[in-house]
Amino acid sequence: MSWAWQNRDQIGHLLASHLYLALLPVLFGIVVAVPVGIMCVRWRWTWPPILSLTSIFYAMPSLALYLVLIAYTGLTDWTVIIPLTLFSLSVLIPNVVDGLRSVPPPVKQAAVAMGFGATRRTIQVELPLAVPVIIAGLRVATVSSISLVSVGQLIGIGGLGYLFTDGEQRDFTTEIWVGLILIILLALLFDGLLVLARRWLTPWEARAPRQERRRVVQVALRGANAGVKGGSI
Amino acid sequence: MITFESVTKRYPGGTVAVDALDLEIPDGQTMVLVGPSGCGKTTSLRMINRLIDPSEGRIMLDGTDISTVEAPRLRRGIGYVIQQAGLFPHRTIEDNIATVPLLEGWNKAKARDRARELMDLVGLDANMARRYPYQLSGGQQQRVGVARALAADPPVLLMDEPFSAVDPIVRSSLQDELIRLQNELHKTVVLVTHDVEEAIKVGDQVAVFYPHGKIAQLDTPQHLLGSPADEYVENFLGFDRGIRRLAFFSAGQLDLETGTVLAADTTVEAARAAAQRCGEPWVLVTDGGNRQPQGWFAVSDLDRQPDRETLGSLSLPLAPLGHTFQVGRDSLRAALDATVLSRTGRAAGVDGDGRVVGITTYERLRAAIQTAEQAGLDGNPDQPAFREGRTTPEAQQAGADDAAEPAGEGVRPS
Ligand SMILES: Nc1ncnc2c1ncn2[C@@H]1O[C@H](COP(=O)(O)OP(=O)(O)O)[C@@H](O)[C@H]1O
Ligand SMILES: [Mg+2]
Numbered sequence: 001m002s003w004a005w006q007n008r009d010q011i012g013h014l015l016a017s018h019l020y021l022a023l024l025p026v027l028f029g030i031v032v033a034v035p036v037g038i039m040c041v042r043w044r045w046t047w048p049p050i051l052s053l054t055s056i057f058y059a060m061p062s063l064a065l066y067l068v069l070i071a072y073t074g075l076t077d078w079t080v081i082i083p084l085t086l087f088s089l090s091v092l093i094p095n096v097v098d099g100l101r102s103v104p105p106p107v108k109q110a111a112v113a114m115g116f117g118a119t120r121r122t123i124q125v126e127l128p129l130a131v132p133v134i135i136a137g138l139r140v141a142t143v144s145s146i147s148l149v150s151v152g153q154l155i156g157i158g159g160l161g162y163l164f165t166d167g168e169q170r171d172f173t174t175e176i177w178v179g180l181i182l183i184i185l186l187a188l189l190f191d192g193l194l195v196l197a198r199r200w201l202t203p204w205e206a207r208a209p210r211q212e213r214r215r216v217v218q219v220a221l222r223g224a225n226a227g228v229k230g231g232s233i
Numbered sequence: 234m235i236t237f238e239s240v241t242k243r244y245p246g247g248t249v250a251v252d253a254l255d256l257e258i259p260d261g262q263t264m265v266l267v268g269p270s271g272c273g274k275t276t277s278l279r280m281i282n283r284l285i286d287p288s289e290g291r292i293m294l295d296g297t298d299i300s301t302v303e304a305p306r307l308r309r310g311i312g313y314v315i316q317q318a319g320l321f322p323h324r325t326i327e328d329n330i331a332t333v334p335l336l337e338g339w340n341k342a343k344a345r346d347r348a349r350e351l352m353d354l355v356g357l358d359a360n361m362a363r364r365y366p367y368q369l370s371g372g373q374q375q376r377v378g379v380a381r382a383l384a385a386d387p388p389v390l391l392m393d394e395p396f397s398a399v400d401p402i403v404r405s406s407l408q409d410e411l412i413r414l415q416n417e418l419h420k421t422v423v424l425v426t427h428d429v430e431e432a433i434k435v436g437d438q439v440a441v442f443y444p445h446g447k448i449a450q451l452d453t454p455q456h457l458l459g460s461p462a463d464e465y466v467e468n469f470l471g472f473d474r475g476i477r478r479l480a481f482f483s484a485g486q487l488d489l490e491t492g493t494v495l496a497a498d499t500t501v502e503a504a505r506a507a508a509q510r511c512g513e514p515w516v517l518v519t520d521g522g523n524r525q526p527q528g529w530f531a532v533s534d535l536d537r538q539p540d541r542e543t544l545g546s547l548s549l550p551l552a553p554l555g556h557t558f559q560v561g562r563d564s565l566r567a568a569l570d571a572t573v574l575s576r577t578g579r580a581a582g583v584d585g586d587g588r589v590v591g592i593t594t595y596e597r598l599r600a601a602i603q604t605a606e607q608a609g610l611d612g613n614p615d616q617p618a619f620r621e622g623r624t625t626p627e628a629q630q631a632g633a634d635d636a637a638e639p640a641g642e643g644v645r646p647s
Contacts, residue, residue, distance in 0.1 A: 110319030113282055114332050114381075115309035128323045204323040204365040 004178045011163075015182060018159025021080050022146040022186075028081075029088025029141060034134075036089075037096025038122055050093065058090035062151050070155065080152035087148065088141040095137025099130025132205065135198040142194060143187045150183065234260055235281060235389065235421065240290035242276050242446075250276040252446040253290070259438075260388070261419040263411075267432040268442030268449075268469075274425040276446075278391050281423065282311045294389070309333055312382030312390040312420075316398050318374040320366040326352070326377055327362040333385040344384075351380040356410060372403035376410070383418070392424040396431065408435055429470055433458065433477065441466050455481035459606075479566035482605040483619040484558050487568060487598065489582050489591025496521045497545030501538045508532040515577045517592055518544050518551060524588035526581045528554045557581045560590045564621050565601060568593055 004011060040047040065083040073079045103126050111125045150161030158165075163179030166172075199207075235258040242251040250273040258264045266274045279285040280292055283304045292299050299307055320329050328335075330351050331344035339347070352359060355376045366374055375395060382390055395411075396404040412435060415422060426432055432439045433454040440451045443465065450462040458478035461467040467474075492511040495504055498521050508516050509532075516535075518527045528551030530544065538547055555575035558568045560582040571580035572593055582590045 104317075104319075106315055106317040106319035107321060109284070110313070110315065111321070113284060113308055113311075113313035113315075115305040115307075115336055117305050120336070125321060125323075129321075202323070204367065206367040 003172075003174050011160075011178070011182070014160050014162055015186075018146070018149055018161075018183075019186065021077060021149045021152065021157070021159050022084070023142070023190075025081050025084035025088050026138065026141050026145050028085045029092045030134075030138060033089055033092035033096050033137075034127075036093055037100060038127075040093070040097050041100045041126075042118065042122070047097065054090040054093050057086040060086070062087070062148065063154060066152070066155050075156060077157060079155060080149065080157050084145050084148060088145060091141040091144070092134075092137050095140075096130065096134055099133030099137075100126050102133055103129045131201050132198060135194055135201070139191050139194045142190050146187045146190065147183060150179075234258065234293075234295060235423070236293040237277070237280075238291050238293065240277075240280065240287045240292060242273070242280065242285065243288040250446050251280070251287075254446065254448065256440065256448065256451070258421060258423060260421050262437040263415055263422040263424060263435055265432040265436035265439045266423065266425045266442060267427065267429060267436075267439055269444055270427055272442040272444050273446035274427075274442060275393055278393055278423060278425050281389070281391055282308045282313060309337060309385060310387045310389065312387045314375075314378045314382045314390070314392040314395045316394040318366075318371075318378040320374055320377055320381070322366050325363050325365060326357070326369070329366065329377055330380045330384050332381055333387075337385055347384060348380070351384055354383070354414070355380045370403075371399045372407060375399060375407060379411075379414075383414075383420075388421055390420045390422045392422065394426055395424065397426070397428070404431075411435055433480075441469060476566065476569070479569060479602065479605075480564045480621060481619055482565040482602070483561075484563045484565055484568040484582060484593075485560050486565065486605055487560070487582065487591075487593050487601045489560075489593055489597065491591045493517060493592060494519060494524075494581075494589050495544060496524075497527070498543045500540065501535055501542050501544065501547070502540040504530070504544055505532065505535055508535075513592075515552075515579055516544075517579075517581055517589065519589050521545075523586075526554050526557060526583065526587075526589045528552055529577050529579070552576055555580060557583045557587075558593075559583055559585065561585065562621070564619065565598065565605065567621070569598055572598060 036050065040050055060083075062083050065086075066079055069079045069082060073082070100122075107125065107129070108121075111121045116125065149159045150164060152158035153161030153165050160179045160182050163175050163182075167175030167179070235256075237254045237256040240251060240254045241249065243249050252273075254273075254277060256277075266277060268274055276285055280287050281294075281299070283299060286300070294302075294307075321332070324332070327345050327348040330348035331339075331341075334344040334347055335341070349359060349362060352362065357373065357376050357380065361369065361373070366377070369377065375398075378395070382392075396407045399407065408431060411422075415435075424432075424435060432441075436454055438451060439454055439457055441449045441457070443449045449469075450457060450466045452462075455478060457466070458470060458474045458481070461470055461474075471477075490511060490513065492507055493513045493516040495507060495516050496519055499507075504516050508514070514532050515529045516532065517529055519525060520527055530547075530549065530551065534549055538549065553576065555577070556571040558571045558580060561584065568580060568582065572578065572595060574580075579592050579594050581592055584590050
């Protein structure tokens, strides 16, 4: 641990770049996923092709994508950000669509019968009610993204992933452990922040507090697991 | 006025849900559509606010074909209440109620004021304004649903099984509430239900549907109970329609016995004489000053009491009074019920202040029922029937002219 303290500046930089590489794709993802999701619900025929597309993004090996992208974006951050954005989209678009569709039929019907036009209905009724499902998607996307950044280390852009390759080359396990623990902590932190955001955004939800807490821990562990796997490819 | 002009609705797949329906729904009345599940009630209702478009025919609202009105604008002028309330879970109670005013572009403060007003109208506590729907019981949610539908003061109110999802006691009180509101507001209400009792209770007119989207009978509740159009309607109404029909005749038609209503300071001797004169086996004792009924003495028991004692001073226990009925307000059904439940086979009719007006017996009830049946069958069907707890627009007008409004009528001064 004294090693970590001595190298705190370098680790700080790696941490910042890790966050930047992980969160920007999620931000792009949500900005695109909401309008696309609304479109898929409003014009049903657009949903099947977009669903196929998101499945392809989801299944696409990141490594292959990096190698393809290097030809265009070179060794810049974009080579990591673009695949992660596509991954976020693959998680977020189906969640937005599910969320919009989860609005109970009597509520939707009441909105129509009250005289909401289609656009106002989407913005004032369906989207707010989709928030819990959308945030559930954001949690998966964020935790996954934080763990997947380290894969970028294969092309030299991997935030805290650097600690894995460097530690391995120098045969220095402490460094690997520090990287792993920091990634897990980041995943837990942002997951927690999203849980708080959801509480703040949905005061109208009846909740079961204890159950909620248990779920956070589960998701965080899953995230940490993904981080370990992502880092050890 | 809402008019269906030979309206047919055919769903994809060929189901004819509504079959060449002609129906006139007059302003200011409650029209109930009742029938078995799947008979096309909901479909008929939803065609009025264009949630469903007819396959054939047209629907006129105050002389305008509704298909020519832009749907969202049409809907903001028509309140809509559904079984599950359909409240917006993410909006507070006051914001739920303010929905249509806000859509209409009212400013927020005015819309909220209106919401508070409506909460009061439908009997919701003001401290619920900031709560969310999940914090309310089913019955309370349904009240919010009604308040929301009324918020922009639409002339028309559509209700689809509005009380079916709540338990029987709450349902009954919500029905009473609807009747009270209607006394006050006189909206054009179209209510769909599968419950005949509810239809009879809340409807000014009731349309009974055959199973396949045609009307079997359209009539006032008392005519429906008195003369069902065919066997289908008769079966649908149920077996005790004769007794239920008595709810449509006022207890004021009873010729009450007054000779055996005796103040507590009457002597035993005088009481025996009164009973003999009237040929009655029971006398009703009231307290001296304000004629509040106390209970009954059997004349056979009085025979063994000293002549000079007053009824009030006897150590003999009174037979319990039992239920009373209010002469000006209650129906023959209530009077019959009170009589059947009474140990003496008699029930006291009282006025609005609880003072005894007179006594009814089975014989007197039978006579009143016979007269009422005769009048009911010969009577003018357009004349508004007696309804428990109701005021007609005319009666309300008359009431408003009087300085003192009858108590317990549930009419709010506006
Ligand atoms: N959207 C629909 N598509 C096809 N058939 C429907 C649809 N809605 C209702 N129906 C059918 O139309 C008939 C009337 O339905 P409905 O108006 O809901 O009856 P009710 O409200 O009297 O129970 C039923 O046979 C029902 O199955
Ligand atoms: Mg129905």
